[in-house]
Amino acid sequence: MYESMLSFPGSLFSELDRLQRDFDDLFGLSGQPASIRSAMPGSFPAINVGHTPISVEVYAFAPGIDASKVDVTLDHGVLVIAGERKAPEVDDKSSTYRSERAFGSFRRAVSLPDDIDPARVYATYRDGVLRVSIARRESAQPQRISVQ
Amino acid sequence: MNELQTQAQRQPASTDDTRALLPRVDVLEDDTGLTLLADLPGVPRDKLELKVEGDTLQIEGEIAPQTPEGLEPVYAELRLPRYRRRFTLSRELDAAHIDAKLADGVLTLRIPKHADAQPRRIAVQVH
Numbered sequence: 001m002y003e004s005m006l007s008f009p010g011s012l013f014s015e016l017d018r019l020q021r022d023f024d025d026l027f028g029l030s031g032q033p034a035s036i037r038s039a040m041p042g043s044f045p046a047i048n049v050g051h052t053p054i055s056v057e058v059y060a061f062a063p064g065i066d067a068s069k070v071d072v073t074l075d076h077g078v079l080v081i082a083g084e085r086k087a088p089e090v091d092d093k094s095s096t097y098r099s100e101r102a103f104g105s106f107r108r109a110v111s112l113p114d115d116i117d118p119a120r121v122y123a124t125y126r127d128g129v130l131r132v133s134i135a136r137r138e139s140a141q142p143q144r145i146s147v148q
Numbered sequence: 149m150n151e152l153q154t155q156a157q158r159q160p161a162s163t164d165d166t167r168a169l170l171p172r173v174d175v176l177e178d179d180t181g182l183t184l185l186a187d188l189p190g191v192p193r194d195k196l197e198l199k200v201e202g203d204t205l206q207i208e209g210e211i212a213p214q215t216p217e218g219l220e221p222v223y224a225e226l227r228l229p230r231y232r233r234r235f236t237l238s239r240e241l242d243a244a245h246i247d248a249k250l251a252d253g254v255l256t257l258r259i260p261k262h263a264d265a266q267p268r269r270i271a272v273q274v275h
Contacts, residue, residue, distance in 0.1 A: 128253015
C-alpha cells in the first residue's frame with residue numbers, strides 16, 4: 001500500500017516526459033512555465049503529497065529533528081513546514097570522512113487544493129517522518145446522487 | 149524444468165536486486181572507532197536490517213506505510229520504498245561489536261577498533 005505513497009502512477013511516456021522536464025529545468029532550457037512553488041530536487045526535507053477522498057496528506061521526510069520545534073502553518077491554501085535541524089557536536093579529536101547529511105534551518109511550502117478545511121489539520125512525527133493531514137470539505141467529497 | 153529450478157535456487161534469497169535509495173551518511177573516526185550516522189526517515193526499528201558479510205557492512209531499511217485507505221499520490225520526491233547502502237570495513241575494525249541505535253529516522257552505528265589497533269602513546273625515554 002505504501003507503494004502508492006512513494007511511486008507515481010503513469011505510463012512510461014509520462015515518466016520520460018518528466019525526465020525530460022527535469023533535465024530542462026536543471027539546465028534552464030525549459031521555455032515552459034514551471035509551478036511558481038516548485039522546488040529543486042534534493043531539497044530538505046523531501047516531500048510526498050497524496051489525496052484521499054476525505055483528506056490531503058503531506059509527508060515530510062525530516063529525520064533527526066525536534067518535532068516540538070517545527071512550525072507547521074497553513075495560510076491561504078499554502079502549507080509551510082519550517083524548522084531547524086541541529087548539527088551534532090563533533091569533538092575536535094575526531095576526523096570526518098563523509099558529511100552528506102543536511103543540517104541547518106529549512107522551510108518548505110506546499111500549495112494545497114481549494115477544497116481543504118483549514119480548521120481540521122493535524123500533524124504527527126514518527127520515525128523521522130512528519131505527516132500533516134488536512135481534511136477536505138464535506139461538499140468536496142464524492143456523493144451518491146439518486147436518480148429520480 | 150529441472151534446469152529452471154536450479155537456476156531459481158541459485159538466485160540469492162535477499163532482495164539485493166530491487167532498487168533502493170542511497171541514504172545520506174556521515175562517517176567520523178576517533179581513536180577508538182568509527183561512528184556512522186545515516187538518515188533513514190520512515191524506517192521503524194523492525195524494518196531495519198544490518199548485515200556484516202566478510203568485510204562488507206550492509207544497511208537496509210524499508211519505509212513503513214503511514215498511509216490511510218485510498219491514498220492517491222499527487223506529488224512525490226521520495227519514489228522508492230527502501231534504502232540500501234554498503235560499506236567495506238577495514239581489518240582493524242571489530243565488526244562483531246557494532247553498536248546500533250535508531251531514533252527519529254537516524255541510525256547511529258558505532259564500530260569499535262580492535263584493542264590492539266588503537267593508538268598507544270609511546271613514552272619517550274630520556275637518557
